[in-house]
Amino acid sequence: MSPHYKLEISAVTDPGVKRANNEDSIGMEASLGLAVVADGMGGYEGGEVASALAVQTILNELSERIELLRKQHAEADSGEYSIQSLAVRDVIKKSNEIIYNAARNEPQYQGMGTTVVLALFYDNRLTIAHVGDSRLYRLRDDRLELITVDHTLMQQLIQRGFYTAQEARESLNKNLVIRALGTDPEVEVDIQEDIALPGDIYLLCSDGLNDMIDDGEIYLTLKRYNDNLDLAATELVKQANKKGGKDNVSVILARPVKTGSATLGWIEKVTDWFF
Amino acid sequence: MPAKLILTLNGANVSEHELSKETITIGRRPENDIQVDNLAVSGKHAQIITILNDSFLEDLNSTNGTYVNGSLIKKHALKHGDVIGVGKHQLKYINENAGSDDAFEKTMIIRPDAAGMPEATGAHDIGKSVAKIAAQEAKQRGAAPVQGGAAARLQILNGANAGKEIELSKALTTIGKPGTQVAAITRRPQGYFIIHVEGGSGNQTPVINGKNIGTQATGLKDHDIIEVAGVKMEFFLPS
Numbered sequence: 094m095s096p097h098y099k100l101e102i103s104a105v106t107d108p109g110v111k112r113a114n115n116e117d118s119i120g121m122e123a124s125l126g127l128a129v130v131a132d133g134m135g136g137y138e139g140g141e142v143a144s145a146l147a148v149q150t151i152l153n154e155l156s157e158r159i160e161l162l163r164k165q166h167a168e169a170d171s172g173e174y175s176i177q178s179l180a181v182r183d184v185i186k187k188s189n190e191i192i193y194n195a196a197r198n199e200p201q202y203q204g205m206g207t208t209v210v211l212a213l214f215y216d217n218r219l220t221i222a223h224v225g226d227s228r229l230y231r232l233r234d235d236r237l238e239l240i241t242v243d244h245t246l247m248q249q250l251i252q253r254g255f256y257t258a259q260e261a262r263e264s265l266n267k268n269l270v271i272r273a274l275g276t277d278p279e280v281e282v283d284i285q286e287d288i289a290l291p292g293d294i295y296l297l298c299s300d301g302l303n304d305m306i307d308d309g310e311i312y313l314t315l316k317r318y319n320d321n322l323d324l325a326a327t328e329l330v331k332q333a334n335k336k337g338g339k340d341n342v343s344v345i346l347a348r349p350v351k352t353g354s355a356t357l358g359w360i361e362k363v364t365d366w367f368f
Numbered sequence: 369m370p371a372k373l374i375l376t377l378n379g380a381n382v383s384e385h386e387l388s389k390e391t392i393t394i395g396r397r398p399e400n401d402i403q404v405d406n407l408a409v410s411g412k413h414a415q416i417i418t419i420l421n422d423s424f425l426e427d428l429n430s431t432n433g434t435y436v437n438g439s440l441i442k443k444h445a446l447k448h449g450d451v452i453g454v455g456k457h458q459l460k461y462i463n464e465n466a467g468s469d470d471a472f473e474k475t476m477i478i479r480p481d482a483a484g485m486p487e488a489t490g491a492h493d494i495g496k497s498v499a500k501i502a503a504q505e506a507k508q509r510g511a512a513p514v515q516g517g518a519a520a521r522l523q524i525l526n527g528a529n530a531g532k533e534i535e536l537s538k539a540l541t542t543i544g545k546p547g548t549q550v551a552a553i554t555r556r557p558q559g560y561f562i563i564h565v566e567g568g569s570g571n572q573t574p575v576i577n578g579k580n581i582g583t584q585a586t587g588l589k590d591h592d593i594i595e596v597a598g599v600k601m602e603f604f605l606p607s
Contacts, residue, residue, distance in 0.1 A: 217565075287552075
């Protein structure tokens, strides 16, 4: 985060009602402006291992990379992606390698994999990265927006016109993930960059949330507990569990908050094209 | 047991076909997996894609159309007992496994060569059909913003810089006049979106085709006219 902003973060992860263990992992570091959710799957205990490996690798590697960028006073360059986005992509690919190798070398981890969704805030921007069906939503000015596009068979079928979003919610096959960390030696990471405005609320979650409650319920909860992120996160998980809690459910809420008065400075710094 | 189709004409069984391949074609010509030799049926009439336990029917722009339970369809996710109509023939979809197991409630990863896939389904085929669906989907979407591919661009229409172009080759491009109005254009998997950043003292938000979009991220279409800080620009998708 820039000196003029800080990030408020609240997080909850819960095994849900029906499962004994929690295969989700979450990680966050407000000073780095970083939040990560991973939803592991496959193998005996492999799911937990895969998601934990992803979060740990990303947190460790990315803190190093960001420290380095700060020391070098590196500026966002003019390439296709910001240097922060490139660092994010690198560390996610690295975590993929680590999980893939573990899954190959240890029989008990065979077939394990994990999704990941990550948000990294810097200056007035954020980088959003994801693989699989964990999601990032944003609440801005009274509207909840889903920013990531699930890497699921169902999403592909919706885009192809075989299903409407509503039919998809009722379908059996909605949980077929077509991209994950740890299942192949290489992975393609979806990277987006966006502008973060003070007061936005960013929600990172595993599918245990959005399979149990719909976007309307998420919106209402974020609105109602807008002034208390801790309460909002707890309440989201509580509602998912009340609706059945069939899966592990993880929620991270992050809100950029203005601390200084200087706004023009950063806007000038980041504007690519002046009129 | 794989799902199957029973072909009938005027209530009499003609033949049975197992849906054991990823793609089954239906049509009048002999090269179809299910040949229906009748002039009311197009040469290549329809196809069925099967993934794991589910089958998807798609009309291939046939002359007389494809029906499911009496309704004309283009695309349809088949359910056990559905009756498909092509010309005067009917195909009944039988899938006794559908909906009977909740093994999929747990999230699964599917990919080519996946270990631990249900044996009968042929993991390799699934990977292929997914890749195929993805490829077709990308083609349909047309100007999808492929990473590293050709970029969309903006052309300024008025003022001192009229005619000037900017390539939207970055994941995020900010444009405007700091202190007056700034907007950003971000590239998402679904396309390009414009976002309000700051609106100066008058709290101006971007205008698209004469309409104020407020503070919400808004998808851009080819030839949209964008107005930021009094400057008009036309948006072009990569050709």
